[in-house]
Amino acid sequence: MSNYDIGYVNCSLCEKCIDACPFDAIAVVDGKIKMNSACKACGICVDSCPEGLITPVKDQRASVDKSQYTDVLVFAEQIEGEVHPVTYELMGKGRELANKIDQELHVILLGHNLMDQTDEILAHGADKIYVYNQKALHHFDVQAYARAFEDCVEKTKPTIILIGATPVGRSLAPRISTRFKTGLTADCTILDVRENTDLVQTRPAFGGNIMARILTTRTRPQMATMRYKVMEPAAKVDNPTGEIINFSVPEAELETRSNFISITKKPEVESIEDADKIIAVGRGIREEKDLEMIKELADLIGAKIGTTRPLIEKGWTGHHQQIGLSGRSVRPELIITLGISGAVQFVAGMKSSEHIFAVNSDPEASIFNVAHYGMVGDLYNIVPKLIEKIKNGENVFKKIEKEAVAI
Ligand SMILES: Cc1cc2nc3c(=O)[nH]c(=O)nc-3n(C[C@H](O)[C@H](O)[C@H](O)COP(=O)(O)OP(=O)(O)OC[C@H]3O[C@@H](n4cnc5c(N)ncnc54)[C@H](O)[C@@H]3O)c2cc1C
Ligand code: SF4
Ligand code: SF4
Secondary structure (H helix, E strand, O other): OOOOOEOHHHOOOOOHHHHHOOOOOOEEEEEEEEEEEOOOOHOOOHHHOOOOOEEEEOOOOOOOHHHHHEEEEEEEEEEOOEEEHHHHHHHHHHHHHHHHOOOOOEEEEEOOOOOOOHHHHHHOOOEEEEEEEHHHOOOOHHHHHHHHHHHHHHOOOOOEEEEEEEEEHHHHHHHHHHOOOOOEEEOOEEEEEEOOOOOOEEEEOOOOOOEEEEOOOOOOOOOEEEOOOOOOOOOOOOOOOOOEEEEOOOHHHHHOOOOOOOOOOOOOOOOOOOOOEEEEEEEOOOOOOHHHHHHHHHHHOOHHHHHOHHHHOOOOOOOHHHEOOOOOOOOOOOEEEOOOOOOOOHHHOOOOOOEEEEEEEOOOOOHHHOOOEEEOOOOHHHHHHHHHHHOOOOOOHHHHHHEEEEE
């Protein structure tokens, strides 16, 4: 169905609309102007018609009554009783959004034998926790979790739901959104809210080339996932006053076709996500063997090594070391980038780091737009000098701060 009506009766077939359309979406078919599926609804042809014959079709999709939905609901992910730290980050963002629209911050916690977890969540400032403490929820089973979550949404009608973009969250969130036929924006990097409670969800799109702002204007709840280490965690409050509300769903409704057998933990892989210091290397490194020099520097300052995607594609480093949009998000106290251009896809995964030192031979490299300190130079000169100075007991970071160009 076309997004536009054409007043055929008065159409002179002047073809001005055909010339105006940048997508070749209009043609004369059987003596009539017709739009085809290439139409992007850009509206350019509307103004091009001298007779004003092209008009947008009135949007007849129904909207929910937004006033029926209130408060921000955060999913508290727990595995084996341990609350995932992304929960507190979501609560930090959730609190900010809730304050802006003068509403409350609520948390949903699903599991079994839950005890200490609620204290910690309340200590981070939740106004209410909805607890489903049921045997069938002991281990993450997406169907059972989705049913309990659905029950909570039906009972509490939140306007915004925030879920961590973890493997658990990524599997759960779409199931909730389809049950309520509402929008879900995955991997948001920025969230804001309008006075009318519309959530402004920003995330990279088209391979990270643009930042898209997405709104769910007709339906509620509005759902977004955010990655771990993208936001500040909620601060602890002195005297928690939040309320614990126990909910449950009939056990029969939590029965699923999955049969839990056992949990096998993956072998621990060195994670850069929790590192305080990271040295990130990019294509400025010419040969794989040169990574030895980077490793020496990293060992000396107690840093972990992260990399850009091209180094992983070359097979020089492991996938778990990739920083960025399709890799890990990191927020260390210090990140030193060596020979990295600063592509948006890389920057999306590290821009919240506390201190960013960038070394690049190109003064125009866009990494300098996000760096707090920058050094224009050849990493093959700079890194050996740093190593030597550290070995001689010099406090190189004080020196870098002095010598580097503060941006
Ligand atoms: C959908 C999609 C997702 C992506 N996801 C990611 C992602 O998660 N993470 C990621 O990293 N990339 C990702 N990319 C790739 C990304 O677009 C860039 O290609 C990549 O980040 C560039 O890596 P780089 O900075 O190492 O290399 P380059 O862009 O080639 O930059 C190398 C830099 O090194 C500098 N340099 C060269 N020699 C020296 C020297 N001797 N001393 C100092 N500086 C030197 C150069 O001036 C240059 O700025 C993604 C791309 C797409 C399309
Ligand atoms: S709305 Fe845009 S894409 Fe669609 S027919 Fe008109 S000019 Fe072409
Ligand atoms: S510009 Fe208007 S009058 Fe001319 S062909 Fe298109 S619809 Fe018809």
